[in-house]
Amino acid sequence: MDRERLYRELSDAYRRTHPESERRFHAASRRLVRGGSHNLRLFSPYPFYDTSASGSRITDLDGHTYVDFWQGHFGNILGHNPPVVQEALSAYLASGQGLATGFPGIHQDELAGLILDRLGGGKLRFTTSGALATMYAIMLARSFTGRDMVLKIGGGWHGAQPYALKGISVFRDGLTQVESAGLPAELNATLIMSEFNNREDLEEKFSRLGDRVACLIMEPFIGAGGFLFGTRDYIRTARELTSRYGAVLIFDEVVSGFRFHAGPLQALYGIQADLTVFGKAIGGGMPISALAGRAEIMDLCGPDAPAGQRVKFEGGTFSAHPMCMLAGLRFLEYLIEREAEIYPKIGGLGDRARSGIEEVFTRYGIRVKCTGNNEDVTPHSSVVGVHFLNRDLDRVTSPEQVWNPDIADVELRERIFKLAMLQEGFYTFHGYGALSAAHTEEEVQASLDAVERIARHWTGHLKLKT
Numbered sequence: 001m002d003r004e005r006l007y008r009e010l011s012d013a014y015r016r017t018h019p020e021s022e023r024r025f026h027a028a029s030r031r032l033v034r035g036g037s038h039n040l041r042l043f044s045p046y047p048f049y050d051t052s053a054s055g056s057r058i059t060d061l062d063g064h065t066y067v068d069f070w071q072g073h074f075g076n077i078l079g080h081n082p083p084v085v086q087e088a089l090s091a092y093l094a095s096g097q098g099l100a101t102g103f104p105g106i107h108q109d110e111l112a113g114l115i116l117d118r119l120g121g122g123k124l125r126f127t128t129s130g131a132l133a134t135m136y137a138i139m140l141a142r143s144f145t146g147r148d149m150v151l152k153i154g155g156g157w158h159g160a161q162p163y164a165l166k167g168i169s170v171f172r173d174g175l176t177q178v179e180s181a182g183l184p185a186e187l188n189a190t191l192i193m194s195e196f197n198n199r200e201d202l203e204e205k206f207s208r209l210g211d212r213v214a215c216l217i218m219e220p221f222i223g224a225g226g227f228l229f230g231t232r233d234y235i236r237t238a239r240e241l242t243s244r245y246g247a248v249l250i251f252d253e254v255v256s257g258f259r260f261h262a263g264p265l266q267a268l269y270g271i272q273a274d275l276t277v278f279g280k281a282i283g284g285g286m287p288i289s290a291l292a293g294r295a296e297i298m299d300l301c302g303p304d305a306p307a308g309q310r311v312k313f314e315g316g317t318f319s320a321h322p323m324c325m326l327a328g329l330r331f332l333e334y335l336i337e338r339e340a341e342i343y344p345k346i347g348g349l350g351d352r353a354r355s356g357i358e359e360v361f362t363r364y365g366i367r368v369k370c371t372g373n374n375e376d377v378t379p380h381s382s383v384v385g386v387h388f389l390n391r392d393l394d395r396v397t398s399p400e401q402v403w404n405p406d407i408a409d410v411e412l413r414e415r416i417f418k419l420a421m422l423q424e425g426f427y428t429f430h431g432y433g434a435l436s437a438a439h440t441e442e443e444v445q446a447s448l449d450a451v452e453r454i455a456r457h458w459t460g461h462l463k464l465k466t
Helices: 003-017 019-029 083-094 108-119 130-145 199-212 232-245 295-301 322-337 339-363 410-423 441-458
Strands: 050-054 057-060 065-068 123-127 149-153 191-194 213-218 248-253 275-278 289-293 368-371 383-388
Touching (some): 108 322, 123 295, 130 213, 130 289, 149 199, 339 368, 383 410, 410 441
Antiparallel strands (some): 123 289, 275 289
């Protein structure tokens, strides 16, 4: 049984059991590009459509219930629709408030203060997506430094915005390609790539280009590029080099902020970036992002900034939407108050999943390494990545390994293993996903039992690359 035959069997089984979702998908495809508005949600052969979600589980149009490890793009640390947020929003609406008014509202200052307190000070402005926030961060860095060049880490995803669509997942002699049409030709020359966790490469780039670099934008924990932590030495080198050369250090913590403890990941490294982008968790399930950092940089988007330096980070109609502000405030308050309880629990579930998945596949002769942990940074990691390898590796440390088809089999993970786990009753992403406070030890064990059934079926049948 080759992989194409296995995929066809899984796909056919999925189609037989999801007829209502298939009908909905074909209808939606007549009006929406590929049937939806976010490509990651539109897996092959077609997505299921959710009708309810609570805690660790989600139910679809055909009546199937799954244990969900996607959890709102990894932002639902308390699980789907947590009561602490739902009750606050219900009461707000019942009071006659909650929809957009066009006024500042009373909750955004409270939420900003809470985030800045965990960050270590500065100023903040809310917007509606991580892509917008990273775009504005780069614009502010260019204004502040008077330089144009942006240094970006290969495998880093900073949203679909025009200043960072290079070196994401297309592997051709590394991660160096511009990955979108419609961009200005000069992007390739002004957006320079460096390899994650490669201190020597970062030092070489700064020694050669440092006086032209406006900013280094990076995720201290790479999300889409493989669920990888930066090493302490590497992250501290990034801080030292940007300070030495007068560049702005931008940390994209859309994934990592409040995921590993009740605050930004950078605090666990003992450093502070000049600008930090937050998203996902800070909205408590509602659509917000925030850009925060040094006051003298952030003030460049204010009306009193010098005319030649003012950045048009004006805000949008739904920036700091009152429902989003209240949801984020109640969610983060809950995480902070129960930090000592929540993070060890979900981190322990992550440990169990990572070790169990590796143990099962190794026992069946299938090369797999899990990512998402680095005990030197934090013992409480609730994120689990799964990588099917075409060669032996002690560990996966860079997106250049993850996206290199000679090293890792992304197709097997994202197409075949995903459908196999769906058939077992688990929705996974990047091989597994993220644990929430709503997940249980029994659910994690059930997922490992499912992995064992899949590995047993694959052994001797699926032709893996060697």
